[in-house]
Amino acid sequence: MMFGKTTKFLVAATVIAGLTTAALAKEKVYKWKLATTWGPTLSPFIDAPKNMAKMVEEMSNGRLLIRVDASNKHKAAFGILDMVKGGQYDMGHSASYYWKGKDINTLPFTTMPFGMTAPEQYAWFYYGGGLDLMQKVYKKHKVLSFPGGNTGNQMGGWFRKEIKSLDDLKGLKMRIPGFAGEIMNKLGMTVTNIPSGELYTSLERGTIDALEWVGPGMDIKMGFHKVAPYYYTGWHEPGTELQFLVNQRKFNKLPDDLKAILVTAIRVSAYDMYAQNYAMSANAWAKMGKDYPNIKVKTFPKEVMDAMKRTNKELLVEKTKGQPLLKEILDSQSAFQKKAREWTKMSDYLYLKDNLE
Amino acid sequence: MMFGKTTKFLVAATVIAGLTTAALAKEKVYKWKLATTWGPTLSPFIDAPKNMAKMVEEMSNGRLLIRVDASNKHKAAFGILDMVKGGQYDMGHSASYYWKGKDINTLPFTTMPFGMTAPEQYAWFYYGGGLDLMQKVYKKHKVLSFPGGNTGNQMGGWFRKEIKSLDDLKGLKMRIPGFAGEIMNKLGMTVTNIPSGELYTSLERGTIDALEWVGPGMDIKMGFHKVAPYYYTGWHEPGTELQFLVNQRKFNKLPDDLKAILVTAIRVSAYDMYAQNYAMSANAWAKMGKDYPNIKVKTFPKEVMDAMKRTNKELLVEKTKGQPLLKEILDSQSAFQKKAREWTKMSDYLYLKDNLE
Numbered sequence: 177m178m179f180g181k182t183t184k185f186l187v188a189a190t191v192i193a194g195l196t197t198a199a200l201a202k203e204k205v206y207k208w209k210l211a212t213t214w215g216p217t218l219s220p221f222i223d224a225p226k227n228m229a230k231m232v233e234e235m236s237n238g239r240l241l242i243r244v245d246a247s248n249k250h251k252a253a254f255g256i257l258d259m260v261k262g263g264q265y266d267m268g269h270s271a272s273y274y275w276k277g278k279d280i281n282t283l284p285f286t287t288m289p290f291g292m293t294a295p296e297q298y299a300w301f302y303y304g305g306g307l308d309l310m311q312k313v314y315k316k317h318k319v320l321s322f323p324g325g326n327t328g329n330q331m332g333g334w335f336r337k338e339i340k341s342l343d344d345l346k347g348l349k350m351r352i353p354g355f356a357g358e359i360m361n362k363l364g365m366t367v368t369n370i371p372s373g374e375l376y377t378s379l380e381r382g383t384i385d386a387l388e389w390v391g392p393g394m395d396i397k398m399g400f401h402k403v404a405p406y407y408y409t410g411w412h413e414p415g416t417e418l419q420f421l422v423n424q425r426k427f428n429k430l431p432d433d434l435k436a437i438l439v440t441a442i443r444v445s446a447y448d449m450y451a452q453n454y455a456m457s458a459n460a461w462a463k464m465g466k467d468y469p470n471i472k473v474k475t476f477p478k479e480v481m482d483a484m485k486r487t488n489k490e491l492l493v494e495k496t497k498g499q500p501l502l503k504e505i506l507d508s509q510s511a512f513q514k515k516a517r518e519w520t521k522m523s524d525y526l527y528l529k530d531n532l533e
Numbered sequence: 534m535m536f537g538k539t540t541k542f543l544v545a546a547t548v549i550a551g552l553t554t555a556a557l558a559k560e561k562v563y564k565w566k567l568a569t570t571w572g573p574t575l576s577p578f579i580d581a582p583k584n585m586a587k588m589v590e591e592m593s594n595g596r597l598l599i600r601v602d603a604s605n606k607h608k609a610a611f612g613i614l615d616m617v618k619g620g621q622y623d624m625g626h627s628a629s630y631y632w633k634g635k636d637i638n639t640l641p642f643t644t645m646p647f648g649m650t651a652p653e654q655y656a657w658f659y660y661g662g663g664l665d666l667m668q669k670v671y672k673k674h675k676v677l678s679f680p681g682g683n684t685g686n687q688m689g690g691w692f693r694k695e696i697k698s699l700d701d702l703k704g705l706k707m708r709i710p711g712f713a714g715e716i717m718n719k720l721g722m723t724v725t726n727i728p729s730g731e732l733y734t735s736l737e738r739g740t741i742d743a744l745e746w747v748g749p750g751m752d753i754k755m756g757f758h759k760v761a762p763y764y765y766t767g768w769h770e771p772g773t774e775l776q777f778l779v780n781q782r783k784f785n786k787l788p789d790d791l792k793a794i795l796v797t798a799i800r801v802s803a804y805d806m807y808a809q810n811y812a813m814s815a816n817a818w819a820k821m822g823k824d825y826p827n828i829k830v831k832t833f834p835k836e837v838m839d840a841m842k843r844t845n846k847e848l849l850v851e852k853t854k855g856q857p858l859l860k861e862i863l864d865s866q867s868a869f870q871k872k873a874r875e876w877t878k879m880s881d882y883l884y885l886k887d888n889l890e
Contacts, residue, residue, distance in 0.1 A: 234793035235592055290888055293881055295652065295685070295811050302805065303812035328652070329880035391880070409883055436591035437794070444797055447804040448659060454652050455660035457880070458873040473879070481887070514890075516815040521889055522830070523686035523748070523814070524650055526766055528882045530838070531647055533874065 206430065208242045210267035211260070213253045213274065215373050216246035220393075220452040224325040224418065225269040228445040235437045240430070242267065253371035257282075260421045261317045268421035269324055272310075273354035274369065280495070281313040284505050285321070287330075287416040289356045289488050291509065294326040294415040294450055295524075296516040301417070304512045309505050310419075320427055322442045324418035325449025328457065332408030332476065333388030334379070334400040339408070339476060342483050351375065351387035356412030358495070359487045372398075379403050388412065392464055393456030401471045409475045411484060420446070563787065565599045567624035568617070570610045570631065572730050573603035577750075577809040581682040581775065582626040585802035592794045597787070599624065610728035614639075617778045618674045625778035626681055629667075630711035631726065637852070638670040641862050642678070644687075644773040646713045646845050648866065651683040651772040651807055652881075653873040658774070661869045666862050667776075677784055679799045681775035682806025685814065689765030689833065690745030691736070691757040696765070696833060699840050708732065708744035713769035715852070716844045729755075736760050745769065749821055750813030758828045766832045768841060777803070 210229065214221040222244070229242040245265070247253040256268035257275045273286040285306070292300060300306040301323050314321040333352065339345060346364035357367040370378050370387075378384045380403050387404070389395050401407065420442045427435065464471060476484070496503040567586065571578040579601070586599040602622070604610040613625035614632045630643040642663070649657060657663040658680050671678040690709065696702060703721035714724040727735050727744075735741045737760050744761075746752050758764065777799045784792065821828060833841070853860040 231793065231797055235790055235797060237788075237790040293884070295807070296815075298804075298808040299811035299815065302808045329884050331880075392876070409879060411884070411887070414881075414884055414888075431594075433592055433594040436588065440588055440592060440797060440801055444801040444804065447655075447801065450652070451655040451659045454656035454873065454876070458653075458656065458869075458876040461876045461879065462872040475883070512815075515819040516811065517885075517888075517890065519749070519811070519815040519818045520885060522766060522818065523688075524771075525882070525885045525889070526832070527650070527686050527768070527771055528874075528877065528885075530768070531771075531874075532878055532882070533871075 203239055205238065206240045206434065208240065208266035208426070210242050210244050210269060211250050211252070211256055211265040212244060212246055212268070213256055213270040213371070214247060216248060218246075218372055218394075220449050220456060221269075221325070221418065222246060223452065224445045224449040225267075225420070227448060228420070228441045231441040231445065232437055235441065236434055240434050240438065244269075247371060247373065253373075254369070257317065257319065257421060260319055260423050263423055263425070266423050266426045268419075270419060270421070271353070271416070272321065272419045276354070279313070279317070280499060281501050281505065283355060284502070284509060285310045285313070285417065285419065286354060287413045288354075288506070288509065289359060289412040290414070290485060292415050292513045292516065293520065294328050294417075296513060296520060297326070297415040297417060298323070298447075299516060300509065300512045304516075305508055306512075309508060313501065313505070314421070315424075318424045320422040320424055322420045322422075322439070323446045324420040324442070325446045325453075326418075327390050327394075327413070327416040327453050328450060329391070330388065330410050330413035330416055331391045331395065332410045332412060333386055334395070334404035335386045335406040335408065336404045338406050338472070338474065339480060341477065342479055345480065348385040349383070351378065351384050351389075352412070354413070355488075355491070356388075358491055359412070359484055362487045362491060363483060376400065390416075391453070391457045392460035393453055393458075396460050396464060396468070401468055405470050405472055407471050407473050409473070411476065411481060418446070418449070560596055562595065563597045563791065565597065565623040565783070567599050567601050567626060568607050568609070568613055568622040569601060569603055569625070570613055570627040570728070571604060573605060575603075575729055575751075577682070577806050577813060578626075578775065579603060580809065581802045581806040582624075582777070584805060585777070585798045588798040588802065589794055592798065593791055597791050597795065601626075604728060604730065610730075611726070614674065614676065614778060617676055617780050620780055620782070623780050623783045625776075627776060627778070628710070628773070629678065629776045633711065636670070636674070637856060638858050638862065640712060641859070641866060642667045642670070642774065642776065643711060644770045645711075645863075645866065646716060646769040647771070647842060649772050649870045649873065650877065651685050651774075653870060653877060654772040654774060655680070655683070655804075656873060657866065657869045661873075662865055663869075666865060670858065670862070671778070672781075675781045677779040677781055679777045679779075679796070680803045681777040681799070682803045682810075683775075684747050684751075684770070684773040684810050685807060686748070687745065687767050687770035687773055688748045688752065689767045689769060690743055691752070691761035692743040692763040692765065693761045695763050695829070695831065696837060698834065699836055702837065705742040706740070708735065708741050708746075709769070711770070712845075712848070713745075715848055716769070716841055719844045719848060720840060733757065747773075748810070748814045749817035750810055750815075753817050753821060753825070758825055762827050762829055764828050764830050766830070768833065768838060775803070775806070 256270040259265045260268040272282045276283040349366040353369045613627040616622045617625040629639045633640040706723045710726045
């Protein structure tokens with residue numbers, strides 16, 4: 177082995193003008209900080225940046241060290257873009273749609289209601305122009321943005337009471353971010369966003385009447401079913417992708433090999449989170465019925481689903497008015513989705529239909 | 534920038550016993566060779582090892598260089614395991630089920646008929662014990678094996694004539710590898726495996742009557758539709774994963790940082806191939822109907838599909854007799870699939886069913 181992982185010093189034989197000598201070469205070590213939206217134990221979200229940092233440390237032989245700060249450290253769960261932009265943090269890990277209020281163009285890169293599934297969306301990001309569009313949007317913030325881990329298809333959320341009609345939604349207060357929140361708002365709900373650590377208390381105390389979080393792998397541990405046992409299937413976040421953010425100026429200062437190491441570690445830890453959450457969801461779902469028989473799995477009635485679809489279409493027209501870049505992103509997504517869905521239908525869908533057991 | 538990509542020399546400030554001096558440290562460069570089963574332009578299969586090699590070169594700053602040899606170079610498309618085992622090549626890129634005749638335990642790591650889809654299977658490999666089982670199998674060959682890129686759900690293949698009944702299969706000669714080949718053999722077909730470069734000619738000349746290859750993204754360019762226009766939907770390879778192989782002895786000689794770089798580049802290039810082929814399939818499928826109206830997309834009749842399912846179950850019992858390791862692998866896959874499929878059904882399947890357009 178040339179050099180061990182425990183030392184930051186490189187032992188190498190040097191040859192200068194014919195003179196051979198052993199030199200102890202001290203290499204520059206970059207110490208970075210990353211801020212996440214997530215609590216310190218919120219698996220698998222917190223695992224994506226932690227795995228990324230570990231891979232970077234190993235691949236760079238300790239030349240790039242990234243400290244991952246959970247939200248309890250920096251107390252600004254939804255301030256990740258601002259902190260990376262301002263340079264208080266070199267990197268961030270969060271969900272792009274959390275700052276739709278600051279820059280509406282960042283919204284579609286997380287997920288869109290009735291949008292692409294995770295495999296369709298990864299194809300769009302990496303082989304359908306999606307990543308270029310995301311960099312274009314974040315360029316004005318002097319930040320680089322990369323896919324940061326997919327949750328897969330999310331569940332539609334936890335409700336205290338069964339939703340039997342459109343009227344049952346009206347007046348309810350729900351935690352639901354992104355474009356889905358806009359739809360629910362239009363359908364008469366009061367929508368809000370709340371950091372993960374405060375979700376259970378908010379639901380228990382009645383600050384909110386309903387919430388959507390992720391899926392069985394993450395939700396059940398949160399205990400939502402104790403106060404809101406109606407668990408609805410998904411429509412609104414078919415392939416939620418988190419995002420890694422990197423301060424552009426800091427990135428530019430890295431040598432080329434560390435740039436390549438960082439970008440590669442980001443990419444693989446994102447894909448890995450999709451696999452990790454798939455396994456977590458499968459395991460949790462398999463146990464759910466037995467462990468928590470009070471949970472009632474439901475699908476929104478046709479009247480509600482139709483209204484969501486109709487409202488989605490109306491809002492897409494409304495929100496893109498005078499927003500050429502937003503329109504460009506959404507058009508790119510829907511054109512790709514149309515092609516990809518035809519293929520999904522002939523491949524995975526048809527196969528699953530015939531092999532549901 | 535600390536050091537450029539064009540030089541293999543590391544310029545660093547050294548501190549020895551208080552003495553500061555600039556030293557030119559020459560680092561060891563590892564030059565490796567990788568053999569693939571694929572032709573030099575067979576995208577995306579050949580792209581996976583090429584992308585991997587490029588990432589490794591960039592991340593290692595040129596300290597690990599991997600030359601990718603296509604099958605026209607080494608003339609042993611199906612001899613990859615032997616060449617990596619024997620040390621003629623340091624690495625390989627192929628499909629594990631191609632050497633089921635040498636070691637039956639290597640078969641299930643590519644795909645199984647009526648088995649897992651790509652997202653289910655990645656969850657199994659990385660978070661369900663699959664990768665450990667694969668390393669266990671390859672250990673006796675002194676080779677490391679890693680997932681090497683997924684094709685997604687494959688099409689069932691190209692047939693000269695429509696298959697209207699089980700009788701229509703009997704006596705036909707088909708190129709179909711893996712466990713699916715065993716099933717087709719039991720159903721009265723003569724099955725064979727043929728390297729990609731010879732597929733079209735074999736079909737055109739009547740050496741074979743039918744073949745399955747991959748899916749629209751790869752198949753249409755091959756021209757199979759010109760001689761066999763019946764294109765069947767899939768059942769037999771729901772999530773075909775290729776494999777990277779690494780000679781264990783050579784791997785052990787790498788310093789820890791290069792080991793981490795290699796393993797990470799392998800992992801990300803595999804995931805990437807899945808996204809790449811999804812995009813290629815979506816694009817090709819969208820154009821297929823217009824460009825090649827003579828292609829007739831079909832699904833195998835229920836009688837045929839039922840026979841395939843029944844035969845699959847019988848063969849699984851038959852082939853695992855006296856094969857405890859094979860049984861362990863297949864049991865692990867089917868237990869994981871059972872859980873994962875329940876979740877897939879509630880998430881992607883239910884969502885797609887309601888959003889087919």
